[in-house]
Amino acid sequence: xxxxxxxxxxxxxxxxxxxxxxxxxxxxxxxxxxxxxxxxxxxxxxxxxxxxxxxxxxxxxxxxxxxxxxxxxxxxxxxxxxxxxxxxxxxxxxxxxxxxxxxxxxxxxxxxxxxxxxxxxxxxxxxxxxxxxxxxxxxxxxxxxxxxxxxxxxxxxxxxxxxxxxxxxxxxxxxxxxxxxxxxxxxxxxxxx
Ligand code: GRF
Numbered sequence: 338x339x340x341x342x343x344x345x346x347x348x349x350x351x352x353x354x355x356x357x358x359x360x361x362x363x364x365x366x367x368x369x370x371x372x373x374x375x376x377x378x379x380x381x382x383x384x385x386x387x388x389x390x391x392x393x394x395x396x397x398x399x400x401x402x403x404x405x406x407x408x409x410x411x412x413x414x415x416x417x418x419x420x421x422x423x424x425x426x427x428x429x430x431x432x433x434x435x436x437x438x439x440x441x442x443x444x445x446x447x448x449x450x451x452x453x454x455x456x457x458x459x460x461x462x463x464x465x466x467x468x469x470x471x472x473x474x475x476x477x478x479x480x481x482x483x484x485x486x487x488x489x490x491x492x493x494x495x496x497x498x499x500x501x502x503x504x505x506x507x508x509x510x511x512x513x514x515x516x517x518x519x520x521x522x523x524x525x526x527x528x529x530x
Contacts, residue, residue, distance in 0.1 A: 349427060351427045357388015357429070358388075364391055364397070379391070382402060382403070388430070448524070451478050453477065495519045497512060
């Protein structure tokens with residue numbers, strides 16, 4: 338469990354690469370009284386990530402890093418996280434894999450959301466693979482991040498039934514709506530709320 342010091346919200350950074358709908362939802366949640374976290378920093382590997390606009394709208398500092406030289410960049414990110422006193426990280430559609438060293442510095446403090454019922458369908462293109470296998474259910478998972486892709490300890494999952502004429506897009510939309518709710522619940526659970 339992440340311990341809260343006093344009643345201050347835990348300073349959190351959200352890492353994104355794309356649209357940022359989970360980021361948007363987390364920011365909204367963070368502003369509620371019951372949220373144990375505040376979002377103080379947005380980090381992206383992609384300067385064109387649509388989600389970066391939520392930084393501007395909500396006056397949250399955003400930083401973009403070019404991941405070509407990963408080790409060097411991760412050290413720079415760690416410095417920025419320190420500067421902003423970040424104690425927790427939420428990955429939300431972040432398309433880069435963090436090193437063991439980086440994860441070790443935030444042990445048990447990095448969460449990720451994945452659009453499948455892990456341990457099934459790790460990695461990319463989950464919805465199409467789920468449909469190709471004629472699965473009856475799909476869903477999403479919030480888990481702790483460890484050094485193996487989509488493999489850390491599961492915090493919460495939510496299941497959804499696949500409809501008869503489901504497409505990759507319709508399933509994607511359905512699961513994304515669930516993700517927004519699940520991420521909040523998972524954060525509350527991590528903080529034992
Ligand atoms: C979500 O489906 C998330 O589970 C996956 O990437 C997608 C990001 O969506 N890791 P968004 O950028 O939060 O809208």
